Amino acid sequence: MIETLTDRQRQILALVIKEFIESGAPVGSKRLVKRYELEVSSATVRSELAALSDAGYLVQLHTSAGRIPSELGYRYFVQRLIGDSELPVDERQMIKHQFHQARLDLAQWMRLAAAVLAHTSQGASIVTAPQPTSNRFKHVQLISTQGRLVLMILVFYGGHVKQQMLTLTEPVSQDQLTSVTDKLNKLFDNSTYDEINARQSQLEDALERDVFRLILEGLWRADRRRINDIYRDGLANIIEDEGTRQAVRVLEEGPFLASVLNETLEPDINGVQVVIGGEGRWEELKDCTMILSRYGEFEQLYGAVAVVGPTRMPYGRNISAVRFVADIMSDFINDYYLEEPISDEMMDHALDDV
Amino acid sequence: MIETLTDRQRQILALVIKEFIESGAPVGSKRLVKRYELEVSSATVRSELAALSDAGYLVQLHTSAGRIPSELGYRYFVQRLIGDSELPVDERQMIKHQFHQARLDLAQWMRLAAAVLAHTSQGASIVTAPQPTSNRFKHVQLISTQGRLVLMILVFYGGHVKQQMLTLTEPVSQDQLTSVTDKLNKLFDNSTYDEINARQSQLEDALERDVFRLILEGLWRADRRRINDIYRDGLANIIEDEGTRQAVRVLEEGPFLASVLNETLEPDINGVQVVIGGEGRWEELKDCTMILSRYGEFEQLYGAVAVVGPTRMPYGRNISAVRFVADIMSDFINDYYLEEPISDEMMDHALDDV
C-alpha cells in the first residue's frame, strides 16, 4: 500500500483531488487531459490512474466510472498542504478586525471564533471552553437576595464562572456573608479540590461549612466534567448533504463530541490536525473531514477549535482558518488567563502578532 | 372559508388528521372506513371529504390522491387539543425527578429543559434565558488577577451574569478594588441604565469612573440585546426530513430566532401557542410546527420555551410537554429570581405544584 509515487503520479493525484473537490464528480482521464492541458495523452494518464488505484490513493465507484480520491489519497494530499497554506491577507485582516471589536469577554470570543470559522469554512464549527488541567479555586461571592435566598458566584482560574442559587437555613446579613467569603477566599485561593478538602478543619461557622461544601462540589464537578461549554455554529451549512448531516449527531451531543476531541488531540501535537472520514473510528464522521487544533497551553489551560465539513472540502483554506483562529484564541488565553508577566500593549499584541 | 361543520364532518376531520399523523400518507375514503369501522359507506365519507376540501380543511396533492390536512385543518384540530391534553403521569414524574436532581443553577435548568423537551417531543427544542423588561444592576465584583489585569463580574437582577477582563492604567490592590465596588454596589443597587447614568456626578476616583463606564456599557448592551443566551437541543431529530431541515437555519441564527419568538409571543396570551406552517410569515418554517410558551412573569422577567417539529407531529403530547416544562421554569423563576416573599418549602413547591 505504501509505495513511492513518481512525480507525475503525484501531480496527477493532486489534479484529481483538486478537480474532484471543485466539481464533485468522479474524474476520468480524458477530462483531466483536456481541462489541464496535459502534455500526455489520455491513455498515459489512464495507466497512471490505474497505478494510483492499485496503490490505494484513488477508488472507483464502478468499473466504468472515473476515479475519486480515497481517504488515503486525501491524507497524502493534505500532508503537503498542512504546512504552508495561508488565508488571504484581506481575510486575515477582516478576522483580526472582528476580534478587535469584541470586548475582553471569554464567552464572546468563543462565540466569535465559532462564527468566524463557520463563515470562512462554509462548514460547521466547534469551539470548546478552555479547560485547566486541574481546576483551582479563585473566588467565591455570596450576594444576599431576599430572606434566606442567596446567589453564589464561583470563579475558577482559567475563566470559568459558575452561578447558583442557594437557600440558607436562616436569614443572614450581607455583611456576615461577605466576612465568610473573605475568609474563604483568603484561605483557599489557588487551591485544588484535594487541597481544599484537606483544610476542612479550619472552619468553625455552620455557614462557612455550607459554602465550603458547595465550593468543593463545584470543584469536583469542574474536575469531572470534560467539556460543557461548547460553542457551535454553521450547522446549517452541513445539513444539506446526506454524508455530512450525520455529523450533526456528533456535534450536538456534548459528551460524545468531547470524547472525539479528547481522543484526537494528541498531547505531543500542537498544530492543526486533520481527521478524514472518521479514521474508521467514528461511523458518524464517515463522509466528513474534521480539522481541529488545540489552543492555549497544553499543560495548563487549553481548549479546541474545529471545523467539520464534507470530505470534499477546500483543505488549504480551512486548515489555515483553523490555525489562524486557534492562534488568536491562544494569544487571548496567554495574555489574560495564564500567569505571566504582561507587556504594555497587551491588546495590540494579542492580535497583531498572530 | 369559515363554515360551520356538522358533527360528522368534525369527526371525520379528526380521523383524517389522526390517521395522517400516524401513517404519513394521504388518506382516502375506503381506508378510513375500514380502519375505523365507520357505520357509513365510503361514498358517504367521500362526499364529506369533498365538503371538508371545499371548506379548506383538507387538500389533495393531485386529483386521484387521498386527502391531507391543510394548515387550516390542523389549526382547527389543535384548537380543541390545546386546552385539555396532558402528558402521561409517569412521564411527568420522570421529568420532575430530573429537575429535582439539578442544582439551583439557571443555566443548568435551561439546559435540562431543552433536553427534556427535545427528548419527549422527538423534535428540536429552544429555551431562551429569562429577559427582564428593564435590566437592573445588582452587583459588581472586581477580582485582581495580576498586575493591571482585573476580572470584572457583573450581576444583573434576573440571573444574568457577565464576566469580562479589563486592563487598568496602573496596578491597584485588591482592597482598593473592593472599596470601589462596595461603594458602587451600594450606590447603584437595583438601578436601571438611566438611573445610573444620572448619578455620574457622585464619583470622584478615576477607577470608579472606569468601572462606572463599564457597568453602564453592560446595562446598555443588556437592554439592547434581544436574546443572546439560547439553549437548543434535538436538532438531530429534525434534520432527516427535508421540510423540517430548513428550520435549522431559523433555530441557529440567534437574532432571527429572537424576532420569530418576539413577534409570536403575544402579550396577552400566557398559555401555549401553536404556529403551524410558519403562518405564511416565515418561509423557513413552511413545513414545520412550532409550539411555544412564555415562562416567568410577563411584566417583569420572562423567557420562552419551544418545540419545533414537522407539521405532522403528535400535537397533544407536545403541547402538554411544552406547557409542563414552561410551568416548571416559571416556578423556578418565581421562586428564585422575582422579588416575592418566599415560602418554607420552596424547592418542593417549585416542582410539586406543577
Added chain:
DNA sequence: ATTAGCACTCTAATTGATAGAGTGCTAATT
C-alpha cells in the same frame, strides 16, 4: 515509454406499460 484505437462495462436518463388507489358522478335504495 507513449499513444491510437477499439471492445467492453456500467450508469443515468427516457420511454412505455401496468397495477392500484382514489375520486366524482349518477342512479337506485332506504
Added chain:
DNA sequence: AATTAGCACTCTATCAATTAGAGTGCTAAT
C-alpha cells in the same frame, strides 16, 4: 332527503427495456 352501490376516469408509482455517454483496460503500433 340522505345514503349507497356501481362505474368510468385520473393520476402516481413502479417496473422493464432501451439508449446515449463516459470511462476503462487492453493491444498493437509508434
